[in-house]
Amino acid sequence: MNHLSMALKNLKNNFSFYALYLLSISFVITIFFAFTSFSMNKIMLEKISGDGRVETMCNTISIFLMAFVIFYMSYSNRFFLRRRTKELGIYALLGYRKSTILSLLTAENLLSCFGAFVIGILLGGLFHKGIVFGITKLLNLTVNNSEIPFFNLNALVKTACFVFAIIIILSLSNNRFLFKSSLMDLVRFEKSAEKQTKFHAVPSIIGFLFVILGYCIALDILQGEKSVWFSVGFYAVGMLTFTLILLGTVLFIASFLPYAVQTGKKNKKKFYTETRIITSPGFIYRMRSNSKTLIMLTLLSAATLTVSSIMALTLYYPIAAISRIAPSEIECRIEKESDLSAIMEIVNNYSSGDDITFLQTDIYKVTSTARQLPMEYSVGTSKGDADNEKILRNAGFECISYSDYTAILKAQGRQKALEQFTTLNNNECIFVRYQPASGKDEAGSTYPLLINNTEIPVTVTMTTLDNPISFANSVGTLIVSDSLYKMISEHAAPETKVLSINGNSITGNEDLFQALSVYLDKIPYLQGNSHRIHEVVSLNSSTFLLIGFLVVLFFIATGSILYFNNISAIADSKSDYDILTKMGYTNRKIKKIIRKQVITFFSIPFLFGLADCIFATLVYKTALMQNLLANSLVLYAPTILAIALTLIIYLIYYCMTVHTCCKMVLEK
Structure with a gap:
């Protein structure tokens, strides 16, 4: 059996497990191809950019987009490699050389990426057409849609080369992992985790104080000219606030949360319940072994919420202010x-x-x-x-x-x-x-x-x-x-x-x-009121569209990484759930335990990201946006809408994760 046929058979046998991975990278390639097609659409660029500003933004965002796609696919590849190390160890025991195993993994990546590429190109072309149609209607542009091809050849070639480059990067990463690991490492790697982090009272308190201090400095901007933001300087205070919240978040997640749970174990009445006695030790273990991943997800979630909220506010507020700038x-x-x-x-x-x-x-x-x-x-x-x-x-x-x-x-x-x-x-x-x-x-x-x-x-x-x-x-x-x-x-x-x-x-x-x-x-x-609105939309629409590509990728990456991480944790502890079943735990109670474990690791990134988003948006609006309108909750409607949209996406991923985890644990 050659490598391609073996890879195809593995993908077929584990299709349910690989389904979300294939779907997520298909979406990633869809976004990338649509963005690339738009950035190479000379007809549209001539209509919306007369000074080369949009082209410059396209080139800049393209770099971030490619870096993010590489990061996400590398993480996903690492996740699936970790889930299959025992299988790879068995291949090694059967006499397969590491070069042969590497060829098998490369063939699987090739097939996966090819399938995702085909889906991404089809959906990306459709998405690009939708973007062109939306912009022409929004800005009242005269564009002959027949002149814009469904598949931009240059964008197609660039996307294909980029996907091929990713396959090479993944192969090099797999090569480094395989030849660095011994046979015993491969067999036992599935039980290993990230380097465990120890937690103590001092860093826990420091992390908590850093976060509170950072938020207090952010709130200080509401004092106006009396604020340290004005007396010291926006850049200096902004960097201090960012550093405090960043370090505080790292210490808070790595030390304070597990320390608080560990301290809570002393309350025996609350700790010794049929679910908490299972979920609390599991939470502490996962915090020890996956704290780096959780910190990364929290920062990614904060970036997603903040960028989407500020983008919505930046688009809405100037339009709302036109009622005063040009009321007639x-x-x-x-x-x-x-x-x-x-x-x-x-x-x-x-x-x-x-x-x-x-x-x-x-x-x-x-x-x-x-x-x-x-x-x-x-x-x-x-x-x-x-x-x-x-x-x-x-x-x-x-x-x-x-x-x-x-x-x-x-x-x-x-x-x-x-x-x-x-x-x-x-x-x-x-x-x-x-x-x-x-x-x-x-x-x-x-x-x-x-x-x-x-x-x-x-x-x-x-x-x-x-x-x-x-x-x-x-x-x-x-x-x-x-x-x-x-x-x-x-x-x-x-x-x-x-x-x-x-x-x-x-x-x-x-x-x-x-x-x-x-x-x-x-x-x-x-x-003119309508003229100013049209002017604002025309000047900013392309900017927000391009940033929107990154926001969508953030959503896909954050949700998918949370999905994979929780599945990995549940799969590692599947034997523990078998023991619970033998102890008399019903399927209903086990589902309840799984839901509590999953919701914890979904809520931490979202709630921390939400807090960071609220304070960052407050600083942005107060310091960087001219205040022409009376302070009202209505002004924050776009921000609230962006947060609500993020919450809905998180809930969808949460439901998918719980369903997959319950199916994995309870299936006979």
């Missing part, structure tokens, strides 16, 4: 009288809807003699100073009337915002903040306005984040009463005239926006 569907400045009629004509040419509203708002700049004004009203550059930011504007307020304010909000469809306001009396006003809670609460404060050389004090009745005008045209708009606004307009000329255009019939009309942009000579004061 279209907004621009009126520089001359003819602009208004010309703009209305352009809008009517692109839309005939009767729901379109045109609201012109005259903004008056009023100087204030107050010693100190809120940040929004005291900083910035003078009008038209885009090229010379050293000229600071005069401290004062950009005022609009309460009637104009409510009319714009109504046109924008912001009915909930209108409900919180009441009509202003003569000398009352409303502050529009740039950022939430930027300094003290101004409600109740009084500021003097200089109108016709006369100081008129106005009292702030409330502050709000519901700005009616885009930040490009007015930052920190002050809403004054209609009577006071009339007085201002009688003694001054408008600083700026802003036209707000709203209506469902023009929502998402990119052609209309581009036509207005051409007419207005592409001035930066032309803003």
